[in-house]
Amino acid sequence: MSIRIDAVRAVPTVSGFFFDDQRAIKAGATQDGFDYRGDPETEGFRRIREAGEALTVELELSSGATATGDCCAVQYSGAGGRDPLFRADEYRSVVEGVVADRLRGRDAAAFAENATLLEGLTVDGDRLHTAIRYGVSQALLDAAASATGTTMTDVLADVYDVAPATEPIPVFGQSGDERRTNAEKMLLKGVPVLPHGLFNSVEKIGPEGERLLDYVRWLSERAERIDGYDPRFHIDVYGVLGELFGPPYDRAEVVDYFADLRRAAAPYPLQIEGPMDAGSREAQIREMTTLRDGLSDAGVAVDLVADEWCNTFDDVRAFVDAGAADVVQVKTPDLGGVQRSAEAVLACRGTDTRAYLGGTCNETDVSARTCAHVALATRAAQLLAKPGMGFDEGFMIVTNEMRRTLARRGRTADATEVAADD
The missing domain is CATH 3.20.20.120 (Enolase-like C-terminal domain)
Structure with missing residues (x-):
């Protein structure tokens, strides 16, 4: 009997660093200790340096296991053609809404199919923020490894028919x-x-x-x-x-x-x-x-x-x-x-x-x-x-x-x- 995704939960968490307004920094913002003085220039920023945010996604599986992934975005969000600043509270409802609705009941072992479905989801005609796709796909990969009793490395190697490394990557x-x-x-x-x-x-x-x-x-x-x-x-x-x-x-x-x-x-x-x-x-x-x-x-x-x-x-x-x-x-x-x-x-x-x-x-x-x-x-x-x-x-x-x-x-x-x- 296959292992299914029973529930999806999203928890606002913290990331490992900060969001920085690259445009303001390049324009000459003055560093003040660890902070910066001046006004932000990139849309979505309230200040030049802001505490980083993440959104933890947990998939409850029918086996009783929980698979985990973290939605997070780059330090210089909104720069160089990237998606806008990621606010965890703003996107929690998306994960527990449209994403959860589509994932519940699906085969946890079917990583490739689940990841493809995720990439195609939209809200009001717009693709999901890259941070959401990033974090939910991590949880899907973890779920597939749990359901198949193997590693996330093996799941990906099987999907792409490649031989994994046998030594650590530099x-x-x-x-x-x-x-x-x-x-x-x-x-x-x-x-x-x-x-x-x-x-x-x-x-x-x-x-x-x-x-x-x-x-x-x-x-x-x-x-x-x-x-x-x-x-x-x-x-x-x-x-x-x-x-x-x-x-x-x-x-x-x-x-x-x-x-x-x-x-x-x-x-x-x-x-x-x-x-x-x-x-x-x-x-x-x-x-x-x-x-x-x-x-x-x-x-x-x-x-x-x-x-x-x-x-x-x-x-x-x-x-x-x-x-x-x-x-x-x-x-x-x-x-x-x-x-x-x-x-x-x-x-x-x-x-x-x-x-x-x-x-x-x-x-x-x-x-x-x-x-x-x-x-x-x-x-x-x-x-x-x-x-x-x-x-x-x-x-x-x-x-x-x-x-x-x-x-x-x-x-x-x-x-x-x-x-x-x-």
């Missing part, structure tokens, strides 16, 4: 504004990819990019002190280099600066996320392609990571098809259902673009653990340590989830082999 640590202290932590823990850096203003990068150069040079010097450690550097500049230089991005001034970054990072590989924010997907693809071609022609080995305007599955495909980036960030909350994140990672297979399964510091422990399964199932190139900006907690959550899952899958495989021998 984890990418994010430092927040404590970019030196947290980078030191990452170095001591041997994090494979680091440190993000949060270089989201001209003040932090330097009016001529000099502060970013100094930081990358410092990072390389610190990493060289650790024997047998070979990390990859990944710096997010939030489009600010575009403000410093402007197009065309293949001119000598820009290429020379990237060459300076390359020398500062040596001997470690370097990738720069979001070098500019061109204002639209088409413009972003054009400008990133120009920069990537310029770097290639000059022999400057700095990889570019697509972030701004690369939000949906279609966006990911567009950047990959155009050859606009060496790496695309799959920003999990922005794609809606977790199955769409899996599909985005798999869309990079067979191309020269790597898939970074990212997301946001503003997620939760539940969504982070679910993403660890997506990364394992699809063999993503790297996985963001999340939630939060303290580094240690997020690194622990995703690392431990992957290790536990791999151990469980290994024990299951061993048991199957023993049964076959008997």
